[in-house]
Amino acid sequence: MAGLAGSCGVPCEVVVDVPGRCAASVEATAYFVVAEALSNVAKHSGAASAVVAVCRDGDRLLLRIGDDGRGGADERGGSGLSGIRRRVEAHDGRFTLDSPPGGPTTMRVELPCGS
Structure with a gap:
């Protein structure tokens, strides 16, 4: 995630608290989500800063x-x-987007960790 944030074009804070690993397909999906989201931030938001926070809550x-x-x-x-x-x-996850005109934008994604 730090590599994605470092190449974002918008200063980006990364906070990760994920003990252990999730299924490889879930980790790949999380990477895709962050990559696409940060690409959108850089291209469309006009933002001065961004944040990526990743944590594990039980099996999520x-x-x-x-x-x-x-x-x-x-x-x-x-x-x-x-x-x-x-x-x-496709992973039985949840996606929510809050982006009122004038900002800010917050995307939340919840994925089952799998085994």
């Missing part, structure tokens, strides 16, 4: 990606956000 991997940009992100506006949703839901 929780991701939060936020930025202080202009908001207004909408899944209907392109394939990136809907692609994230499809990938997350």
Whole structure:
């Protein structure tokens, strides 16, 4: 995650608290989610900063990606956000997006860790 944040183009704080490993497919999905979300932040948000937080809560991997940009992100506006949703839901995960006009934007993803 630190590598993705370092190449984001917007200063990005990364906070990770994940003891142990999740299934490889879940880790790959989490990586995809963060990569796509940070790409969207850099391209569309006008943000001055972003944050990626990843933690484990029991058998769930929780991701939060936020930025202080202009908001207004909408899944209907392109394939990136809907692609994230499809990938997350394919793992029986949850995806929520809060991005009111004027910002900020917060994406939350919850994935089962698998075995």
